[in-house]
Amino acid sequence: MAQIRLTNTRTRTKEDFVPIDPGNVRLYLCGPTVYDRAHLGNARPVLVFDLLVRMLRHVYGAGAVTYVRNFTDVDDKINAEAQRRKAAGRPGTLEDLIAERSDETIGWYHQDMDALGALRPDHEPRATAYVGQMIEMTRDLIANGHAYEAERHVLFDVRSFRDYGKLSGRSVDDMIAGARVEVAPYKRDPMDFVLWKPSDADLPGWDSPWGRGRPGWHIECSAMSAALLGPSFDIHGGGIDLQFPHHENEIAQSCCAHPDAGFANVWLHNEMLQVEGKKMSKSLGNFFTVRDLLDRGVPGEVIRFVMLSTHYRKPMDWTDAKAREAEAVLRRWRGLVAGIEPAPSPAPAVIDALSDDLNSAGAIAALHELAAKGDGAGLLASARMLGLLLPEMGGWAEAGDAAADQIAVLLAARLAARQARDFATADAIREGFAAAGVEVKDTPQGPEWSLAAGFDPARLADLAKAHGA
RNA sequence: GGUGGGUUGGCGGAGAGGUUACGCACCGGAUUGCAAAUCCGUGAAGACCGGUUCGAUUCCGGUACCCACCUCCA
Numbered sequence: 258m259a260q261i262r263l264t265n266t267r268t269r270t271k272e273d274f275v276p277i278d279p280g281n282v283r284l285y286l287c288g289p290t291v292y293d294r295a296h297l298g299n300a301r302p303v304l305v306f307d308l309l310v311r312m313l314r315h316v317y318g319a320g321a322v323t324y325v326r327n328f329t330d331v332d333d334k335i336n337a338e339a340q341r342r343k344a345a346g347r348p349g350t351l352e353d354l355i356a357e358r359s360d361e362t363i364g365w366y367h368q369d370m371d372a373l374g375a376l377r378p379d380h381e382p383r384a385t386a387y388v389g390q391m392i393e394m395t396r397d398l399i400a401n402g403h404a405y406e407a408e409r410h411v412l413f414d415v416r417s418f419r420d421y422g423k424l425s426g427r428s429v430d431d432m433i434a435g436a437r438v439e440v441a442p443y444k445r446d447p448m449d450f451v452l453w454k455p456s457d458a459d460l461p462g463w464d465s466p467w468g469r470g471r472p473g474w475h476i477e478c479s480a481m482s483a484a485l486l487g488p489s490f491d492i493h494g495g496g497i498d499l500q501f502p503h504h505e506n507e508i509a510q511s512c513c514a515h516p517d518a519g520f521a522n523v524w525l526h527n528e529m530l531q532v533e534g535k536k537m538s539k540s541l542g543n544f545f546t547v548r549d550l551l552d553r554g555v556p557g558e559v560i561r562f563v564m565l566s567t568h569y570r571k572p573m574d575w576t577d578a579k580a581r582e583a584e585a586v587l588r589r590w591r592g593l594v595a596g597i598e599p600a601p602s603p604a605p606a607v608i609d610a611l612s613d614d615l616n617s618a619g620a621i622a623a624l625h626e627l628a629a630k631g632d633g634a635g636l637l638a639s640a641r642m643l644g645l646l647l648p649e650m651g652g653w654a655e656a657g658d659a660a661a662d663q664i665a666v667l668l669a670a671r672l673a674a675r676q677a678r679d680f681a682t683a684d685a686i687r688e689g690f691a692a693a694g695v696e697v698k699d700t701p702q703g704p705e706w707s708l709a710a711g712f713d714p715a716r717l718a719d720l721a722k723a724h725g726a
Numbered sequence: 727g728g729u730g731g732g733u734u735g736g737c738g739g740a741g742a743g744g745u746u747a748c749g750c751a752c753c754g755g756a757u758u759g760c761a762a763a764u765c766c767g768u769g770a771a772g773a774c775c776g777g778u779u780c781g782a783u784u785c786c787g788g789u790a791c792c793c794a795c796c797u798c799c800a
Contacts, residue, residue, distance in 0.1 A: 269730095287800075295800095302800050334798085425795080431728050432796060474798090496800030497731085528731075529794065537800095544799095566749090567739070572732075572793065579738070582750060610740085619740050622748035629748095680759060687761075698763040705763090 259316050259612040263492070264570060266500065266524040267424060271614055274523065276491050280321050282313050283490035285482045285521065287499055288326040288381070291362035292334035294546040295369050297560075297575060298530040298537045302496050304561060305527045305569040305615065307375040307644060309492070312611050315603075315642065325485045326378040327478060328366075330359040330385050331471055336460055352461055359383070369547040372557035373564075374644040382481045384472070388463045390480040391472040394514050395452045395465075403513040404452055407443035409468050411453035416446050418509045424524065425501035450506050452476050475506035483511065488518030494525040527569040537575075556653035558645060559583045565617040565643060585709065587645070590628055590636060591654045592707050594646060599638035607639040617643065656708055663721035664695060668704050670724045689720040 261274040276282045286306045289299055306324070313322045339354035347354060367377070384391075395411050398404035403417045415421045415429055422428050429448055440447040451473035456462030462469040472480075482490065488511065495504065504524065511520040530537055537544040550560060562583040567573040604627055610619035620643060627636040640646040656664070667686055674682035690697050694712035698705045 289800080290798085298800055300800085305800095332798090425729075427729050427796075494800095498795065498799065500730085501795060502797095527800070529800075531793080570731085571739090574738095576738090578750090582738075586749075613741090616740070618738095619748085622740065625748055675759080678759075684760075691762080696763070699758075699761090700764085701757095707763095 259312075259608050261312060261316060261612050262614050263523055263525060264614050265522075266526050267521075269426075272523075274491075276317065277489060277522065279317055281323055282317055282321055282492075283323045283486040284310065284313075284325065284492040284494070285478070285486060285490060286324070286326040286378070286493075287478055287495035287503065288328050289362075289366060290329040290332045290334070291359045291366065292332055292338060293362060294548050295366055296537060296544040296546050297532075297550065298496070298544065300370070300373055300375075300547050300560065301530050301564060301569070301573070302494060302527050303370055303375050304373060304564045305525070306494055308565065308611070308615055308617060309494075309525070310376060311642060311644060312615070315608070316612075323380070323486065324376075324378040325380045325382065325482065327481050328359070328363055328381060328383045329474070329477060330355075330383050331388075331461070331474075331477065335359060335362075340459070351459070355461060359385075365548065369551070372551055373547065373561050374557060374647060374650050376644075380485050382485060384477040384481065387477070387480050387484055388472060390484050391476045392453075392463070392465050394476060394480050394483070394510065395472075397514050398452065398510065401513065401516075403509075405445065406467055407445075409455040409470065410441075410443065410451055411467055412444060412449040413452055413506065413509060413513075414445060415448045415450070415509065418513055420512070421448075421509050422505065424505050424508055427501070450475060450502065452510070475503055476510055478503070479507050479510040479514070482507075482521075483515065488515035488520065490521055492523045492525055493521035494527070497526040497528055500524075500526055525569075528572045531572055531574045555580050556584070556587075556650075558587060558650040558653065561650075562587060562621075562645060565645075566621055568618050569615055581711070584711075586625075588654055588708060590624075590640065590646060591651055593628055593631070594633045594637040594640075597633040597637055599641060600632075600634040601638070603639040603642040604632075604635045607642055611642065654708065656712075657714070660708075660714055660717055663717055664690075664706055667721055667724055668697070668706070672704075686720070686724060689716075689723070693717040693720055 262271050263274050264271045284306065286302060289295055306326070310322055310324050335355055335358050338358050339351055342354050342358070343351055349357070395404065398413065399406065399411065404411055404413050422432065429446070432448055453465060453467055453470050453472055453476075455468055455470040460471075462471055482493070493504070508520055532544070547560070551557060559580055563575065563579045564573070566579070566583065604623060606623035606626070607620045610616040610623055613619070620639075624636060624640055627639060637646055667690070671683050671686040674680070674686070687697065693716035694709045695717060696707050696709040
């Protein structure tokens with residue numbers, strides 16, 4: 258059995274992964290705030306965790322993994338959109354419109370992540386369904402002296418938790434020294450954060466011991482993970498930007514609410530995705546969504562391949578050149594494995610690479626070596642370990658019947674021209690194929706064709722028309 | 727200002743204290759009407775300065791540059 262090793266942000270070392278219960282390995286990933294389409298950066302932790310889950314299921318068994326990823330549906334931006342719709346005269350209460358916006362966004366999210374071949378988690382809790390647990394946890398934190406009520410807010414007292422700052426490696430004093438935010442006057446310490454805050458009458462709210470209000474962002478994940486995975490579980494993940502304050506605060510809340518439990522053993526953080534060397538961010542306005550790419554004709558499998566070709570702990574730059582290269586590789590591999598049954602198990606080199614802190618780039622190198630050896634069965638079984646070359650993701654690589662007919666006619670025309678030693682016509686057809694993204698190989702057994710990166714059905718149709726189809 | 731991460735061949739991108747990463751591109755050969763594809767093969771690296779070592783791109787220290795977090799963000 259493979260020993261998985263993971264870099265644990267909590268200990269800052271790469272360590273052997275030892276599950277609390279090998280019969281039920283439990284993971285939690287911070288999911289999206291569902292106010293809009295997922296941008297490309299959102300896809301990175303999802304694909305990292307997807308790979309991790311596939312590996313854990315490979316090692317511990319398909320039924321031995323519980324994967325939870327939440328939807329944050331308590332959020333100002335969702336509220337703002339709902340208020341905008343209400344003002345525009347859309348029927349329904351504000352609560353209805355908020356739920357409508359969340360439902361719509363969750364539907365998009367599922368479509369987009371499905372297109373990338375990401376498996377659905379076992380549980381996808383929505384924050385609004387766990388407000389009771391959040392209130393309960395907040396009450397417990399007040400009762401055991403880690404939180405206090407002030408001006409209808411409930412705040413977590415960071416000075417009451419010794420280890421506050423340990424995950425992100427900063428001291429409370431350092432953070433205060435560098436803080437650039439204005440501190441609310443009712444806070445005991447500038448770093449204290451909100452567990453519960455009041456809601457105005459025109460915003461959604463829940464009744465609580467502290468009046469009508471809503472939960473703070475951080476308590477949502479603490480409550481949902483505890484409800485679905487228990488107070489101690491194996492792996493908690495997310496983007497490195499969540500390390501502070503979100504994950505730091507989660508640890509503070511969960512460890513103080515459940516002092517005898519360990520919360521998450523392993524913390525896994527992926528580095529950020531960049532575009533043209535800059536972080537993709539809302540404030541910089543250089544972000545684009547997964548759907549934008551899919552609509553531009555970049556297949557989900559190609560996006561997945563590009564994402565996995567950089568190790569998760571390194572910044573990754575998205576470029577169109579990478580997407581083109583990935584598309585060419587996937588087409589070649591799909592050609593190589595066509596009609597072949599996968600080997601009974603993935604190649605050891607691939608499992609070794611993935612076991613070593615999810616070295617997906619190393620695993621892809623091993624796939625290249627299998628392809629170079631012509632081991633189609635091994636390539637197929639190994640690529641599927643990475644969620645690649647799956648049958649349901651290959652539609653993009655197949656030509657339609659119309660294209661196949663046009664290509665057959667053009668190949669016949671080219672053969673006739675060559676036999677007549679009319680090389681000008683033969684070469685014109687060949688160049689037309691290249692321009693349309695059809696790759697023709699002349700083998701001793703006759704021509705074979707396949708689609709190359711950038712296949713353009715319209716240009717092929719024009720070419721066929723020009724040569725008598 | 728505080729904290730964390732990075733810097734590998736033309737490009738992308740891994741591992742390992744001493745032996746070819748891998749892919750793309752390039753070059754040579756086979757093949758071809760010429761090509762493409764394919765096959766075979768050759769090149770090409772580890773920011774800078776020190777240290778440890780028989781030996782460092784790999785470990786340690788410093789410098790430079792880049793990125794991120796400290797503020798909603800995966």
